[in-house]
């Protein structure tokens with residue numbers, strides 16, 4: 001199974017991890033509320049997981065647009 005990190009703002013694929021078994025507690029997901037997890041993690045039909053975080057470009061945009069600040073619960 002693969003973990004695919006995509007930017008949830010622009011859709012850019014940031015990275016991909018291939019792991020036979022993924023322990024989500026190792027990724028820090030257990031630190032998130034279940035609501036955040038539902039928003040961040042998409043389970044794809046082929047068993048892969050897509051993790052929606054934020055890319056560097058959008059992070060810069062957010063920095064200069066603090067009104068978006070309430071959205072930035074991403075892991076970095």
Ligand SMILES: [Zn+2]
Pocket residue numbers: 007008009010011012054055056057058059
């Ligand atoms: Zn982005």
